[in-house]
Amino acid sequence: MARIPEEEIEEIRRKADIADIIGRYIPVQKRGRAFRAVCPFHDDHDPSLNINTDMKIYKCFVCGAGGNVFTFVQNYEHIAFPEAVSRVAELIGYPLSVNASAAPRKADPEKERYYRVLEETISFTCYEINSEEASSAKKYLNDRGMDDPVRSKFSIGYNPGGDRLTAFLRAKGYSDADMVAVNVARTGLQGVTDVFSNRITFPIHDAHGHPVGFSARTLDPNNSSKYVNTTDTVLFHKGEIVYNAHRARMAARREGKIYVCEGVTDVIAFSRAGIENAVCTLGTACTKSQIRLLKSLSPRIVFCYDGDNAGQNATMKAGRLARSEGCDVSVVDNRTGLDPDELLRKEGAEGLKKAVSTELMWIEFVLRYLKERTNLDNYQERKKFTNQVKEEIDALDDEMDRRYFTEELSKISGFQLTYEPRQAVRPVSRPAAAAKTEDGLVSAEEQILATMLAHKEAAQHFSDELGFLQDTVRDAVAILILDAYRTEDVLDPAALIDRTSNQEERNLITRLTGHWAAAAQYDENAMNGAIRKVNISRKRAQADKYREQLSQGVNKESTAVLLEEYRECLNDLRRYIDEEN
Numbered sequence: 304m305a306r307i308p309e310e311e312i313e314e315i316r317r318k319a320d321i322a323d324i325i326g327r328y329i330p331v332q333k334r335g336r337a338f339r340a341v342c343p344f345h346d347d348h349d350p351s352l353n354i355n356t357d358m359k360i361y362k363c364f365v366c367g368a369g370g371n372v373f374t375f376v377q378n379y380e381h382i383a384f385p386e387a388v389s390r391v392a393e394l395i396g397y398p399l400s401v402n403a404s405a406a407p408r409k410a411d412p413e414k415e416r417y418y419r420v421l422e423e424t425i426s427f428t429c430y431e432i433n434s435e436e437a438s439s440a441k442k443y444l445n446d447r448g449m450d451d452p453v454r455s456k457f458s459i460g461y462n463p464g465g466d467r468l469t470a471f472l473r474a475k476g477y478s479d480a481d482m483v484a485v486n487v488a489r490t491g492l493q494g495v496t497d498v499f500s501n502r503i504t505f506p507i508h509d510a511h512g513h514p515v516g517f518s519a520r521t522l523d524p525n526n527s528s529k530y531v532n533t534t535d536t537v538l539f540h541k542g543e544i545v546y547n548a549h550r551a552r553m554a555a556r557r558e559g560k561i562y563v564c565e566g567v568t569d570v571i572a573f574s575r576a577g578i579e580n581a582v583c584t585l586g587t588a589c590t591k592s593q594i595r596l597l598k599s600l601s602p603r604i605v606f607c608y609d610g611d612n613a614g615q616n617a618t619m620k621a622g623r624l625a626r627s628e629g630c631d632v633s634v635v636d637n638r639t640g641l642d643p644d645e646l647l648r649k650e651g652a653e654g655l656k657k658a659v660s661t662e663l664m665w666i667e668f669v670l671r672y673l674k675e676r677t678n679l680d681n682y683q684e685r686k687k688f689t690n691q692v693k694e695e696i697d698a699l700d701d702e703m704d705r706r707y708f709t710e711e712l713s714k715i716s717g718f719q720l721t722y723e724p725r726q727a728v729r730p731v732s733r734p735a736a737a738a739k740t741e742d743g744l745v746s747a748e749e750q751i752l753a754t755m756l757a758h759k760e761a762a763q764h765f766s767d768e769l770g771f772l773q774d775t776v777r778d779a780v781a782i783l784i785l786d787a788y789r790t791e792d793v794l795d796p797a798a799l800i801d802r803t804s805n806q807e808e809r810n811l812i813t814r815l816t817g818h819w820a821a822a823a824q825y826d827e828n829a830m831n832g833a834i835r836k837v838n839i840s841r842k843r844a845q846a847d848k849y850r851e852q853l854s855q856g857v858n859k860e861s862t863a864v865l866l867e868e869y870r871e872c873l874n875d876l877r878r879y880i881d882e883e884n
């Protein structure tokens with residue numbers, strides 16, 4: 304991918320309304336001149352994320368997450384900086400001069416070629432669906448509501464018979480080896496032939512929107528494999544693919560949840576009912592890497608597997624895995640016995656929406672699932688059931704939920720379970736004196752940085768008088784500021800944020816902007832005071848170290864040298880303290 308020119312990045316940052324962009328991802332409320340949102344970077348309940356549209360930055364009061372418009376998109380979507388820039392450009396309708404698509408492809412010529420083979424296959428099959436030969440396939444799709452617009456949205460096509468795809472790709476200049484590598488063709492006794500002959504094709508993409516394979520359905524009632532999927536290839540790893548992830552991402556963010564269904568047609572049914580935040584895992588087996596991908600779409604996962612025994616077992620398994628990965632899990636309480644596609648056909652969009660609107664909390668699902676599979680008259684079974692459910696109850700975050708479900712479980716199991724409120728975790732207390740010195744140092748160093756940020760002279764003064772800060776993050780930010788002043792006379796904090804990819808440094812810059820925003824005049828006395836505080840703290844730490852070394856009793860000469868240095872250090876310290884008073 305070509306590099307996005309600095310001037311364009313600058314212009315996008317200037318043009319983008321940060322409250323508007325954040326508002327595309329999460330609900331944003333206007334409070335007077337400021338904007339607030341529930342922070343997506345910690346478990347927030349009150350809106351703690353403050354958005355400052357003048358300074359073009361955001362900051363969370365609770366967890367300290369902060370940055371500019373690109374930082375937000377980057378951290379929210381878990382994408383790299385250039386991707387975030389192009390995403391924001393896309394959202395504000397800014398035409399980038401370079402092709403920085405939302406999914407920058409690594410310059411891997413082999414993979415590039417494989418993607419092209421699959422893209423060509425998709426256009427070929429989408430063309431073929433309108434051919435005479437595909438008329439029954441088309442009728443089948445139309446009857447199931449997958450009409451022209453739906454087909455074009457999901458690129459549903461038809462792979463004709465007679466190895467015509469293979470012939471087409473050859474004519475386009477692709478080698479048999481490439482076609483076999485991505486599994487649209489296979490080598491057999493008859494040479495290289497089409498894999499999906501006479502099947503309706505549903506293309507599958509990875510999370511970045513690259514084509515990686517197909518799920519293909521036959522219309523032949525005698526064919527025992529109704530659906531076949533691409534086998535594992537260099538691009539297609541079944542256990543890592545979440546179908547429709549690239550399309551569902553934005554809606555999942557907006558709605559705050561992601562629906563996980565069993566099959567491709569369920570996802571399409573959701574979309575036809577206007578629910579775009581749905582994906583499927585190509586079967587009910589759900590792996591850890593799929594859960595992680597789901598979590599990156601939304602930490603709240605709603606399972607919508609079929610109501611049959613297999614579907615419920617799969618929900619139990621996948622749900623446990625998702626819980627162990629820290630997801631908030633719930634389960635659609637679908638008691639109709641119909642899958643989403645059937646529901647849509649029988650009851651329409653409203654019927655499907657209504658059916659998925661009732662969700663069970665994870666603990667409710669577990670309780671019901673295990674109860675149905677336990678003979679409560681048998682003591683051993685009842686005990687096992689109780690322990691299993693208790694474990695899930697103990698993992699609940701909400702105090703009231705834990706109390707309620709402990710009581711429920713007591714009623715069902717007959718065991719007298721007592722509810723114990725969780726002990727509040729006490730912060731480990733530091734010795735008061737040390738804490739105080741440290742807090743003093745933090746505020747002095749932050750004051751220095753904030754002043755530097757606002758005034759070029761302050762930065763010059765810092766580099767003459769002090770040169771570095773004690774804390775590594777703060778020191779790194781000091782270097783960033785000095786570096787920025789080499790080319791600028793006035794700093795824009797929102798632009799400074801992009802000079803580092805370290806999130807701690809970004810948070811700090813944001814915090815500085817909030818605390819001492821543009822103190823009107825440069826006050827050199829105040830700056831000197833802060834520098835002195837840092838020096839005092841540094842000398843105190845040094846003196847402590849000398850004392851410790853001296854107490855360990857080394858040989859005579861070393862002791863003499865150490866004593867001399869210790870004395871000098873104490874003199875410096877006294878001088879700084881005198882200056883302060």
Ligand SMILES: [Zn+2]
Pocket residue numbers: 342343344345347351363364365366367368
């Ligand atoms: Zn936060």
